[in-house]
Amino acid sequence: MLLPIAVAIYLDNPGPLFYCQTRCGYRGQSFRIWKFRSMIVNADQLKHTVVNQAKGHIFKNDRDPRITKVGRFLRRTSLDELPQFWNVLKGEMSLVGTRPPTPDEVKKYNNRHWKRLDVKPGITGEWQANGRSSVTNFEDIVNLDLRYMEQWSIAYDLGLILKTILVVVKRKGAC
Template identity: 65%
Template structure:
C-alpha cells in the first residue's frame, strides 16, 4: 500500500495554498540554518553515546498515502526497529508509545525532550514532502490497519508540528483522539492558524512540555 485510494481522496485547500507553502519555505530555511549551527555538537554527542549512525530515517506515509523518507537525529539504539515487538505499547490504537522505552539512548532522551531530534525534518519541509504544520506521518505497520475514517487525516501534508503536538503530544495515548485533532485541524485551517500553532510549538519546546 503506497497511495490512498482515489475514492477516498478529498482535496483540502491547504495542499494548494501558496501562503502555506511560503510559510513552509521560510520556516524550513530558518530551521535548516539552526540545524547547521547545532549539527556538529549533536553529532558528536550521538557518536560518543552509542554505536550507530547520526541520522535515523524511516519510510512514512504522507499526503494521500504517498510514501517518503523522514529524517531525524537518531535517539535510539541502532537496532531499535527490530526490538520494537519486545516493547510494551502503552498507547491505545494504531500508534506506539512507551514512556520509559529502553531503546532510547541517554542523548536521545535529551534530544526528544528538547525536540532537537526533529530538526532534520526541515529538509523534508523544504523539499515539499512535509509541511511545518500538519498531521503526524504514520508508519506502514499503522496504515495497513487504517479504515476510511483514518485515511482522512492524510488529506493534508504531514507536519513537523500540529494539533497533536500543541495539545498534549506524548501525553495523548489514544489514536482516535489524535485522529480527531487532525480532522479538527483540517476544519479550522487557514494560514494564520498555522502561524498560531507554530508559535505555540516554539513556546512548548522552550518549556520542554509533553515530549519523551
C-alpha cells in the same frame, strides 16, 4: 547545531547520526522521514520487546529502554526533528500539518482515518502543540488532526508554531 548533536549521539551510542523511516504523506504516498537518531542502533529489531502503552494504531512507551541518554534530551527539546526540514524542502512535508503515520499504521485505517492524509504531514501540528507524548490514544490523535484540517488557516498555522515553541521551551509533554 549539527556538529555538537553529531558528537553527542556518537559518544553516547556509536552508529549512524540519522534515523530514516518510511512514512505516509499526502494521499498516502510513502516518503522517507529523517530524524537525528535518538535510539540505540538496532532499536527497530527490539520493538517487540517493549510494551506498547498506546491505544490503537500507534506505538508509545514513555520509558522506552531503547532511547539513549542523548536521545531523551533530543526528544525533550525536539531537536531530533530538525532533519525533517529536509523533508519540507523536498515538498514531502509541511511546517504544520497532521502527524505522518507509518505504513503499518495505515494498513489498519478505516475511511475516517484516511481523511488525515488529505493534507501534507507537518513537523508540528495539533498533536505536537496540544499533547505531544501525553496523547496515547490513536483516535484522539485522529480527532486532533481532523480538527486541524477543519480549522486550517495561515493564522492558525502560525498559532500552532508559536504554541509548539512554547511547549518545547517548557518541556511539556515530551518523553
